[in-house]
Amino acid sequence: MEKSGRINSIIEENTLAILDASGLTDARDYDDDRLTFLEAVRASSIVAENTTAPSSKMFGAVFQILRDARSLELAVASYQLLCELDKRFPRVCISHGDKSESLQTTPLEFYVKEAWSPFVFGLESSYSGREVTDKNLGEPMDSSQFLVLIQGITQLGHGMGFQLSDSKPLGNMLLFQYLVSVLEGDFLPRNTVYKETKNWVLLRESLLNMLLGSRRISYKNLIRDCLSIISKGFYSHGKYSAHELEHAEKSPARIVKEQDTSLAFALVELEKGTCIALQKFLVLVMELDLSKKQADMHGLTSRADGVRTPLVEIILDELTYDKDLLLQFLLVFSDPKWKLEIILLYFRKYITKPSTRTRRSNNSSDDDTFHGILRCFSNGTSTKSIIKKISVDVGQLLLAHGFQAYLSLQLCVQQNAASGGDIVAVSLVQICKDMISAFRNLQTTDGGMEIIPIGKEALFTAATIVTLKSQQLERESSEDKSKASILEVAVGSLGTGIAVGIGAGVTITGSTGLGLEAERAEMTCQMVVFAAIVAFDGRHQPYG
Numbered sequence: 001m002e003k004s005g006r007i008n009s010i011i012e013e014n015t016l017a018i019l020d021a022s023g024l025t026d027a028r029d030y031d032d033d034r035l036t037f038l039e040a041v042r043a044s045s046i047v048a049e050n051t052t053a054p055s056s057k058m059f060g061a062v063f064q065i066l067r068d069a070r071s072l073e074l075a076v077a078s079y080q081l082l083c084e085l086d087k088r089f090p091r092v093c094i095s096h097g098d099k100s101e102s103l104q105t106t107p108l109e110f111y112v113k114e115a116w117s118p119f120v121f122g123l124e125s126s127y128s129g130r131e132v133t134d135k136n137l138g139e140p141m142d143s144s145q146f147l148v149l150i151q152g153i154t155q156l157g158h159g160m161g162f163q164l165s166d167s168k169p170l171g172n173m174l175l176f177q178y179l180v181s182v183l184e185g186d187f188l189p190r191n192t193v194y195k196e197t198k199n200w201v202l203l204r205e206s207l208l209n210m211l212l213g214s215r216r217i218s219y220k221n222l223i224r225d226c227l228s229i230i231s232k233g234f235y236s237h238g239k240y241s242a243h244e245l246e247h248a249e250k251s252p253a254r255i256v257k258e259q260d261t262s263l264a265f266a267l268v269e270l271e272k273g274t275c276i277a278l279q280k281f282l283v284l285v286m287e288l289d290l291s292k293k294q295a296d297m298h299g300l301t302s303r304a305d306g307v308r309t310p311l312v313e314i315i316l317d318e319l320t321y322d323k324d325l326l327l328q329f330l331l332v333f334s335d336p337k338w339k340l341e342i343i344l345l346y347f348r349k350y351i352t353k354p355s356t357r358t359r360r361s362n363n364s365s366d367d368d369t370f371h372g373i374l375r376c377f378s379n380g381t382s383t384k385s386i387i388k389k390i391s392v393d394v395g396q397l398l399l400a401h402g403f404q405a406y407l408s409l410q411l412c413v414q415q416n417a418a419s420g421g422d423i424v425a426v427s428l429v430q431i432c433k434d435m436i437s438a439f440r441n442l443q444t445t446d447g448g449m450e451i452i453p454i455g456k457e458a459l460f461t462a463a464t465i466v467t468l469k470s471q472q473l474e475r476e477s478s479e480d481k482s483k484a485s486i487l488e489v490a491v492g493s494l495g496t497g498i499a500v501g502i503g504a505g506v507t508i509t510g511s512t513g514l515g516l517e518a519e520r521a522e523m524t525c526q527m528v529v530f531a532a533i534v535a536f537d538g539r540h541q542p543y544g
Contacts, residue, residue, distance in 0.1 A: 019061060066079055090113075108197070118179060183211070212308060289311055
């Protein structure tokens with residue numbers, strides 16, 4: 001053991017010696033040494049047969065290269081290496097204790113390994129307020145530095161002071177993506193064990209909880225910055241298009257300099273990855289809020305846990321008072337569970353509750369479901385009451401995106417269930433019928449209503465599912481009965497382009513009764529699914 005430790009120490013010294021910049025005058029030599037160092041760390045910790053986890057110094061050196069971001073090549077290489085190391089040597093992991101017993105009956109065991117971390121929260125007083133220099137870039141980040149990083153990305157999104165040739169902002173986006181992956185890797189195992197054991201201490205000690213509970217940051221400002229980036233996108237999206245970049249060399253106007261073309265391509269991909277990471281960060285916070293709410297109900301929390309406004313409420317407030325933000329947020333935010341929850345909460349703010357509640361209504365939670373919301377649009381009186389408080393366009397928008405999220409959730413349930421596909425399909429058909437009815441009542445209430453594009457796509461999808469289910473039931477006694485479920489046909493066949501093949505034409509107008517003139521022609525099931533689902537579930541998730 002002592003010999004092994006001595007060997008590891010020698011490997012560490014030799015590897016870190018590569019970073020010695022004394023005597024180097026050329027910047028390219030400096031960068032080459034760092035690339036060589038990253039390859040040496042990968043060789044000893046990832047590729048070798050007997051791999052060992054890098055020491056804290058080596059981890060810190062790789063992290064410093066990422067934060068420094070002298071070039072895009074170095075930033076990408078260090079980011080990829082850190083992600084690989086985290087997968088190979090996780091800091092937090094869970095396992096089943098007694099492997100001799102059934103995995104369903106053995107309790108989960110939780111392990112936290114003593115390892116290097118890019119965050120430091122318990123000792124913030126030692127790090128906060130220090131100016132970030134080249135010498136301390138390898139040190140862990142505290143909560144205030146994390147907030148500064150988010151604010152920098154927000155400014156980048158607005159195009160403030162950004163030069164395409166500057167690799168630092170690109171490195172910051174990769175840095176943020178890595179930090180979110182660390183938060184996720186720490187939180188998810190803890191939350192899994194918490195759900196089984198109700199041990200709130202596991203989540204109290206999570207990096208995410210300590211970050212959000214820090215007094216050195218404004219929690220609400222942090223969330224608003226995240227929403228701003230997700231909803232408003234990045235400056236380059238309006239400056240460069242993919243078509244322009246692809247033809248930049250042929251363009252007389254030279255949209256971008258030739259040497260910057262690769263950076264422009266990288267920028268677009270990094271922005272997409274950053275938006276995905278921001279969504280993931282928000283979802284983690286909402287999952288933490290949900291677990292904390294449950295812990296509060298069971299009396300597991302204490303004063304030391306503090307009080308924090310649930311993220312869902314903050315998002316709801318922002319969306320309620322900014323209709324433009326609502327539109328962009330729904331277009332971009334793609335997590336079906338929380339997207340549907342936010343939409344349901346939005347509707348509940350404006351749906352009149354009954355003044356008197358019976359014993360049956362007290363026990364019912366129908367108004368807490370998407371089906372319950374659709375039933376509120378089942379007659380003209382309640383529909384008129386709702387669209388008086390929110391515009392008819394907002395109503396269409398929420399219904400269409402809610403339907404999209406509901407479909408995604410139902411598909412996940414059906415794929416994970418061992419049986420009961422028929423039950424899901426039957427309830428789905430009813431949802432589709434209620435969806436069509438809701439739009440019909442909206443149109444009846446507001447005679448001048450024009451169905452918005454995503455509303456048409458939602459109706460396409462609903463009518464397709466109803467028609468396919470009807471045809472499937474007709475063929476149940478025949479030899480060519482379809483084995484695929486209706487939901488898999490409507491949503492799941494996109495990846496392989498499978499044709500449904502269980503019918504001839506589908507007349508969308510006849511199914512909806514909404515007079516969609518452009519869609520009056522009959523199409524095969526395959527064409528309907530392709531036209532409706534691809535647009536509905538693909539185009540409206542630009543970062544998904």
